[in-house]
Amino acid sequence: MxxxxxxxxxxxxxxxxxxxxxxxxxxxxxxxxxxxxxxxxxxxxxxxxxxxxxxxxxxxxxxxxPEQESIKIEPEAIPLDIIYEDDDILIVNKPKGMVVHPSVGHHSGTLVNALLHHTKQLTTINGEDRPGIVHRIDRDTSGLLIIAKTDQAYESLAQQLKDREAQRTYLALVHGAIPHEYGTIEAPIGRNPKDRQSMAVVNNGKEAITYFEVIERINQKYTLIKCSLKTGRTHQIRVHLKYIGFPIVGDPKYGRKKTFQEDGQALHACELGFRHPKTNEWMHFEVEPPQSFINYLNKAKESY
Missing domain, CATH: 3.10.290.10 (RNA-binding S4 domain)
Structure with missing residues (x-):
């Protein structure tokens, strides 16, 4: 235990x-x-x-x-929103509410279960329980993920993420009217000493840098922003926005207790950019936010 x-x-x-x-x-x-x-x-x-x-x-x-038991991962016929696919990579638009890979309490219904049904060609270099997974986003964050089919693809993509060459951009709706148009949040992130199941800005944390740009201020109570990651710490955007006093709407862990009644945070991985692991061609993908994100926006605009 x-x-x-x-x-x-x-x-x-x-x-x-x-x-x-x-x-x-x-x-x-x-x-x-x-x-x-x-x-x-x-x-x-x-x-x-x-x-x-x-x-x-x-x-x-x-x-x-209980100690985590080994999980037998079964292919499941779960629909996938595939944005791009070739012999080396897959780009998937993950829906809100879907866990990326199996874990305690989530042995089925994950993105990995769906991927195994879609294709048998997935690298296991990152572990048998995470076939194809190069990076992840939270269960209640929607949007773009890169999936590696081969070991070479995984190693190239993982190195690009490590070297901060890959570009990841998110849409977020936050509480409060951010007064400036652009900003950089540079604050180290580590385990919250008061709650080991969450992250926080701590002095001995790992370097974490988030850039943001204001898209729209709504009724002086909310702000729609774009965030891009220079680093990729756990819950980085959610922690950083809470740290500067503008938590993400609907965030159950880092947000405000009183908020709109939608499940999960208003955070969407809207853009991805990276070099193709085989051709070295620069690739760029964008997806619109899901209806749940639009619902948040509409409720913000209806508030006074």
């Missing part, structure tokens, strides 16, 4: 324990968390609780996760 601890802050007070843990544990369903609670793997202040227990400020929540 692996043990984790979280101390409830004022903003999280009065939240159901199963909802709290589903917000702070990556890629784990609420149903799975309810099973852990029922099995006694979750305690609050040293005592077992029920899934509907509402946490209070300064409650100490402890949970133990």
């Amino acid at each position: 692996t043990k984790y601890t979280h101390v409830v802050d004022l903003e999280q007070a009065n939240t159901r324990i199963d909802k709290l843990l589903s917000d702070i544990i990556n890629d784990t369903s609420r149903a799975q968390i309810q099973n852990w609670i029922k099995s006694g793997h979750v305690t609050v202040n040293g005592s077992e609780v029920k899934a509907n227990y509402r946490v209070q400020e300064n409650d100490q929540v402890v949970w133990e996760l």
Whole structure:
């Protein structure tokens, strides 16, 4: 068993324990968390609780996760929005709500399950449980992902990401009216010392740089922006925007508690640019945001 601890802050007070843990544990369903609670793997202040227990400020929540068992990944006939494909790479527009690869609580229904049904030609250089995966985006972030079919493609693309040659651009809707048109957020990111299941700007974190550009200010309460990554830390855009006081709308982990009733954050990976791993040709792809993102925008424009 692996043990984790979280101390409830004022903003999280009065939240159901199963909802709290589903917000702070990556890629784990609420149903799975309810099973852990029922099995006694979750305690609050040293005592077992029920899934509907509402946490209070300064409650100490402890949970133990079973050691991850090896997962047999099965191909699944899940529709894929394929933007481009050749013998070396695939470009996929991942829908919001889809986990990229299998993990605890997500043994099926992932992008990898869908990819294995689509093609048998996927590199496993990054692990048998992550065939083809070069980089990932969060479950509730939609948009473009590069998939490598060959080892050579993976090594080339991974090196481009490491060398900061590849370009990744995101659309985000944030709380507040950002006053300047452009900005650079340069602040190191690491594990949050108060919550090991989330990230934060910390002094001993890894270098993290995010650029942003304002597209539209909405009712002086929201701002639509484009963000580009120079580095690719876990939850980088979400953490950086919270850090400067403009959290992403709908973000369950780093956003405001009171927000629009849509599932997940208003964040969309809209553009990708990179050199083709075989031809060295520069390739560029763009996709429009999904309806869920448009819904957020419409609600922002309707607010006064």
